[in-house]
Amino acid sequence: MSVIRKLLIQGVRSFDPQNQDIIEFYAPLTIIVGQNGCGKTTIIECLKYITTGELPPNSKGGAFIHDPKLAGETEVKAQVKLRFNNIGQRSMTCVRSMLLSQKKAAVTQKTLEGALSFDSTATEDKVSISSRCADLDAMMPEQLGVSKAVLENVIFCHQEESNWPLSEASVLKKKFDEIFAATRYTKALESIKTIRKGQSVEIRVQRGELKHLEEKKTKSERVRKEYEKSTVAIHNFKVRIDGIQQKEDQVTAQIESLTERLQEYMSLYTVVQGLQMSLDEKISSYREMEANTRVLEVSDERLQTMSIENQRQI
Secondary structure, eight states, X not given: OOEEEXXXXXXXXXXXXXXXXXXXXXXXXXXOOOOTTSSHHHHHHHHHHHHHOOOOTTOTTTTTBOOHHHHTOSEEEEEEEEEEEOTTOOEEEEEEEEEEEEETTEEEEEEOOOEEEEEOTTTOOEEEEETTTSOHHHHHHHHHTSOHHHIIIIXXXXXXXXXXXXSOHHHHHHHHHHHTTHHHHHHXXXXXXXXXXXXXXXXXXXXXXXXXXXXXXXXXXXXXXXXXXXXHHHHHHHHHHHHHHHHHHHHHHHHHHHHHHHHHHHHHHHHHHHHHHHXXXXXXXXXXXXXXXXXXXXXXXXXXXXXXXXXHHO
8 A cells, every 4th residue: 555655835826936845644544724815725736736736626827836036036947756665565655746937927937847856776876767768647557556547536536526426427437447447447348349259250251261271171081092002002003013024024034935935846847848859859869869770580590690790890
């Protein structure tokens, strides 16, 4: 739980711009009493300003800052400083400054640089965050652990705005929506609806893609089965081809053997043909000689005698 410890006010409304007034807050309760116009309401206004950055109602034109005419100056610097413990019990200090300038009949109010400082737990050095690089209006409610709407309308509600619960229905609803963060809830619902709509579209797209993928899966399974069948068929064909190739090798060997035997047969046939022709010639010659030869029927002795006589004549 966050705790407000000290508040410094300088140059705001009836508070002297030359002096720094410090109000210390005690636990569990601090009661502020005083005469009318002494600055009781200003303390609440300063607390609201330092925590939310919002000026009190009817403070346009520099009414929140001490009047330069009363101070006898052309410029009045106002400062509000708050020391508090944040929700993590870290001691922090927030400073906001303003400047009011009086130029003839015109009055100009300017917001100066603010800062939020605290001790670093890592280096034990003083760390200061300037309003130029950070949004103090957003950081202060976060550090206090209270929403800006609760700070404005409940905790530091100005007395002139304290009758807002009696406002008309639309204004009252807006206030309650801000206090209970219903706007964030509504935005969250809208965001959820938008996300749901986007998710519904995505689901439809994914369903279509799923259907397409299922079709692809079915097709791939069918192709896989056909591939498996084709693989088995190819294997069977390879086995058959191997068997046919073996038979072809056997037939080829038989053909080569028959070819050799045929060549041998042809050679023998040629020899037989030659011998047959020679035999036929001899038979023809024999028959011719037989036809031209006269057979003499003589005895062997006579044949021998005739042979001797022929040799003698020669």
